[in-house]
Amino acid sequence: MIALFVTFFSAAVLLFLGLNKRESSYSLFAALALFVSAGLSWACSANLVSFHGLESWVPANMMQFGKEQHLFAALLAFIVGFILLMFRKNEVIGNDQLGLMMFSLCGAYMMVSYQHLVMLFLGIEVLSIPLFVLAGANKSNLASNEASLKYFLMGAFSTGIFLLGTAFIYGGTGSLELEMMGIKPSFMHAMQGMPLPVLINAGIVLMSVGLLFKVAAAPFHFWAPDVYEGSPNRTTLYMATVVKIAAFVAFYRFLSTFGGIADAWKGWMSVLGAITILWGNLAALNQASVKRTLAFSSIAHAGYLVMFLLMADGTNTWILWFYGLAYAMASLLVFSIANQVSFQGERGFAAFDGLSKKSPVAAIALAVGVLSMAGIPVSAGFNAKFYLFSFAWQHMPWLVGVGLLGSAISVGYYFKFFKHAFMNQPSNDNPVVDRGWLMLLGGLILLLGALPWAVLNVIY
Amino acid sequence: MLTLMIFLPLLGFLVNGIFGKFLPKAISGWLGTAAVLGSFVIALMSFMDLTGDTTIPERIYTKLFTFLHVGNFHVDFAFQFDRLSAVMTLIITGIGTLIHLYSIAYMHEDEGFYKFFAYLNLFIFNMLVLVLGSNYLMLFFGWEGVGLCSYLLIGFWYKNADYGKAARKAFVMNRIGDLGLLLGLFLIYDTYGSFEYQEVFRSVFAGSVESNAVNTAIALLLFIGAMGKSAQIPLYTWLPDAMAGPTPVSALIHAATMVTAGIYLVIRSEAIYALSPLAREVVMWIGLATSLMAALIGLKQNDIKKVLAYSTVSQLGLMFIALGCGAYTAALFHVITHAFFKALLFLGSGSVIHGMHHEQDIRHMGGLRKKMPITYLTFLIGTLAITGFPFLSGFFSKDEILVSAFAHNKLVFGLALIGAGITGFYMFRMFFVTFHGTYRNTHHSFDKVHESPWLMTLPLLVLAVLSVIGGVVNLPHYLGEGISGILHHTLNYDGGGKFSPILIYPEHAPEIEHTTEWLLLGMAVSVFVIAFLHTRNKYVVQGAVPEADSAQTGMGKVLANKFYVDEAYDTAFVSSLEAAGEVVGNYVDDKAVKGLVDGVGSGSNGISRLLSKIQNGNIEYYLVYMVIGVALLLAFNLF
């Protein structure tokens, strides 16, 4: 809750400073505010500080503020802070865009801590509506326009489906609160082997479709590559990380409620996960554009995380937290470098040509990021995948097999980054700035790769 | 100490990687060498401690930190130094030191000198993690790490145009292997509840699993991993391609150390393989097929390094035959001797390439023995060792494998013997064509060919000596009980009455009559002699030069060759072999295996293109797909 307050009010302050003032110091201020939010949230989770007065204002059946919620809020604020920080120089954006991104983050906070479907719905919308705008923020760029309209139309459509599911769930369980839903009679009967009411069953499917759309899982992922490609890099990165993590947490909370009737949704969910993994990885193989490749890779990552949903029992959110952290840091590295070397409009991998000669530090950071995405030890990404797979193995061994196959395929396209960065001759002289931050992120990835448990013990 | 041993090379990597740019070449080279040498010395001392002092437990164990601990899920970041790890460590650091030394001279012109040493040190570090880790997860870390370093080092000379494809192939193929390995690891954890070797093997030994099918599945999955790393059918094609890298890398990674990781994995998991005869049979037959096929392909290669690469694949196959027969000592023994003579041969070929100013085609060489006496001599020793000249190291180790194969299955023995015989043909062919006859290169005059500097010849000499006497580590019993079977005793150490962690089910020497054994020896030696005489006759006495690739297609040409050769028996035998080599090389290797591998690649590319077509950019289609998805989900779920 404190994160929401700090984020919202600093966004409001930014807007008061002037709607369309473009100075990189504003980005710095916003990033600072986000780091403060992250720090305070983390401190809350570690019981170093307490904002009980603030939180007791929120009825317990609306939002929950436990350790995990604080940690996820901290993670999301941390990621967005870094996004603003890393992108502040290449293309200075106005306060309106900064503010929108921070409002959107507020929606993500709601999604990670909701206890009532109204909060979930509002969270999704607060997250999405600024994003529709941000996707089209490059107003004179037709691709950006197209991305915005596509995202908006499909997003609104999926909201409709999501809401129909919510209505069914409401009718079936008689409540919109997560805790109340689980104790309604119709639900209890289903747990004891009676047939599951159609309302609940269809409701779960339809709500899941809405959430699967947000996380970009097949076959509801079609918007993702196009929108990712057309949006400004900053927004793409935001969508690939924050939206995905927040939606998965929301999904996890939702499904844990229905953990008792897991048989009703585990089957098709795991099939969708497998399709997503294969689809994302296979489609990424042939992409010429860097952003599209990363978009499909992020779809594949969503597929891996579907495994995580299958073990939704409320005890293993730390896996998602760690996975999200690892994935976000790697994405940050790769996107940020891609943004810097290709801002002249080069979309293909040629932008990376000869990076190792232009800037060895950036090339090594890129390598670390890509290896982490591909899940090769010793990197944070490997550990994240390892945790995920080894826990999922007990629930769905075959899906883990598909996941491993997918990550074997993924090497095929992650390899392109190496080839261009290390083997080709430079074809442009776009400078790479912010090497200090790149090194810091790369170092963090390696640290999380080498000593994950020590770090997790300190933070989590 | 153990920690220091492992982290010295990492230190070398860090120093060279970070400050290498500012250091003079000599310092960064010697620094890298010293780091590995330090590890070697420590390893030697630890090994003495371990074997000499009975008060020390059967392994030295160091836990660095907890890697993961959730509920009952516990993995440590820990190392163990037992007799098996010790042998591997000594090979890695010992030969590693020599190759580092060699590289100082070999790479002296290269601009990325310090990077090269940094990568080499990193490789050694990862290899040590692989063999010294105390659980399967550590092994996997090292496994991935060496793959990565191998990739970096193959790519070291990235001016080579083919390189991109080769490195990518190596990477992807290894990932397929890793896929199997990882699945095997998960299955191990699922079955035995731990990754720690000790705990897993204890549970295996206690028979905690009812069904042996699980063990078979684990064993086969692990073997898929081993196939990728140790270049067995069908995942072997990356190894010859990997010869694009610098020669010391080929010697270190693609001959002596990394490719034997698969052997190590199988020996390490002996407890699991012991319970699964089916898996062992698979290992044996795959090893046999690889051994024969690679040997046949080797007959027709003209690139000096490619010949050695196929020879390596073939020898690795031989080791897997031994593993399949349950002769773990024999396999490890061959790992050791093979490390000696194959490193020697690679370094020797490197010396030749260096002296010939980067010429690798043996058809453009010839008569080099006059210009490069030390290289010639050591190369001769290496060739003799690999082909099984009596009482050199290769003779003993190969013989031991053949004997255990004989005891296991006569057919396997016969085929393996043929494979070993073919080794003689292609090795002597290469040797004679390179060093005897007349000089045939038109680009560089013969005067410019020179012997290599002492930094390169010294490792050659050391390795030559080792190739000669390497057999002492496991002499056969007929030479006297007192001095024989050192390795066998090391590996089958009974832990002083305690539980032995290396081989849970001790091996028994194959029970064979003495006369049979001598007969087998005789057969091996006579195959050697035939190969030697035939090739010498053809390439030295007659001065034949291998034809250009284009002239070699078609069986008629091969048949026509009959007329040039005198000894009728030899001819029939050899030309049919060569024909077989051609068939295998052209059809099985090119069409079948590469076709399979490429087929998988192009298949996934095809799917990829199809998926791209589905993503046609029109939102109307997307919406329809979504609705169909929803409808299907609902239909599936509600009815």
Place this chain on the structure above:
Amino acid sequence: MLQNLPIPFLVLSFLTILSALYVVTSKNPVHSVLALIFTFFTISAHYVLLNAQFLAVVNLIVYAGAIMVLFLFVLMLLNLSKESEPVKSNWWGIAAAISAGSLLLIITAAFQVSGEAVAKNPVEGIGLVKALGKVLFTRFVVPFELTGILFLAAMVGAVLLGKREKAVDALISKEESNG
């Protein structure tokens, strides 16, 4: 089954579906808008039947009053009031009908099979402003406040997109001169 239903419900439902169909099939966008407004009226009438008087009023004010006026405004602004939309090919219509129809069929069939009902427990006066207001400003006060963020974001976003920039204008004038 239908004959047992009360007449007002049947008539209203019939009108709702009919006007909704007209919304999606009308070639003229303005007619669609008007039909949609009519649909909203019928839905409001349903709300009255269902004892949700507050929602009935809000539905008219927000949807028919505000949102649809916005639509009309945009239609007029973009000058799309004439029948400008190219007709889609028949098979596309069939595909759309099949997809949507199968969804409808699946859901209704599922309910038909299970025939489940929700516990009937109507409470008098639940849909009045007084009752709803109490709930909204006690239990739902947090989401109510948080809609503030939503509107602020929507407002800032709409301004951001709607504001003309020099670059955009230049682009358009260039295109127009080309075209």
Place this chain on the structure above:
Amino acid sequence: MSILSVFNQVEISHYIYLSTVLFSIGLFGVLFRRNAIILLMCIELMLNAVNLLFTAFSSYMGDADGQIFVFFIMVVAAAEAAVGLAILVLVYRNTRKTDVSFLDQLKG
């Protein structure tokens, strides 16, 4: 007809059918039409179908939460419509088109 009598004469399932039919009509419109504005209107129609269903459930169960939810859906729909129309105007300004089938620059 007294207001409450509708609960006795109409089963909740009829409201479910009615809403589902309305929803499907909206969905069909989204799939069938190409003009972005009409698409948006069809989405509004879908949302209204959901609203009706919520209200029905809420009234039948005597639980106010459902009606509050409808209130929030309306709020969000308004915000969404505002942003959506702004996007549409932006696209129209740049392309002079509101037909979604022409949006196929991004693909592959």
